[in-house]
Amino acid sequence: MYPMNLQLYPIVPKLRPYVKLICTMDCDNEADTHHIRVLPDTCVEVFINYTDTPVAIIGNELHKRSIVTFRMSRPMDVQMRKGSGCLAICFFPGMAYKFFRPPMHMLSDTTTALEDIWTDLAATIEDKLANVQNNNVRAAIAQQHLTTFLAAGQHDQQVANCLQQVELLEKPPTVKQLADSTGLSQRQLSRRFQHVVGLSPKEYLRVYRFIRSLRYLKNYPASSLTEIAYKSRYYDQAHFIRDYKDYAGHTPGEVVLSQRILY
CATH class of the missing domain: 2.60.120.10 (Jelly Rolls)
Incomplete structure (x- = not known):
């Protein structure tokens, strides 16, 4: 490929x-x-x-x-x-x-x-x-x-801690939980995230959920798309499909079958 x-x-x-x-x-x-x-x-x-x-x-x-x-x-x-x-x-x-x-x-x-x-x-x-x-x-x-x-270089330990929480926790935290863990308001945390990461915390959590689902697709090829959506913490198939169309330009099934999509 x-x-x-x-x-x-x-x-x-x-x-x-x-x-x-x-x-x-x-x-x-x-x-x-x-x-x-x-x-x-x-x-x-x-x-x-x-x-x-x-x-x-x-x-x-x-x-x-x-x-x-x-x-x-x-x-x-x-x-x-x-x-x-x-x-x-x-x-x-x-x-x-x-x-x-x-x-x-x-x-x-x-x-x-x-x-x-x-x-x-x-x-x-x-x-x-x-x-x-x-x-x-x-x-x-x-x-x-x-x-x-x-x-x-500069360093933002509070944002780094938030990113680590998102990576390590089985259930992704909410924006409020991230803000509470830093002592910042949600608005302050959003500004810091955009400066350091390039996305707001809400946007980052949504993209991260999509990325997590791609990992499951790669690591568990025998799993059904319904199982992948559930493991990735999607509320329903509609949200799962919407994210794939937004971030990949294809449905989950099309991503699985494509030989020219890198993830």
């Missing part, structure tokens, strides 16, 4: 709480990859281009240089270009803000040129990665720069 050479790299200890994965993606085929649909996962991902080839077509737009995708609540259609090569850095939900100055809600559901965010540093990192031929070295160079960002 995704014909390219993909290689994962170990993440240095300082970055492990924030970085979900680092990999290189080299499209060595004689043709562009097929379009695939990438579903929202509330993650931010950087793609640093180390070739002269445009990195990808996303939607209908050709991206020639390095980009950042902010996959909050909308699917995106991606086609990698033949001959392209890039280093991808995917951040855990709510952790990318430490490495970017603009508030996350200003970038939510966008694909943005890396130079528009990291300015001159984007070109510096591109040049460094282009001038080495070893992908392990490329991963090390990128992590050195990320560690520098981290040293000067």
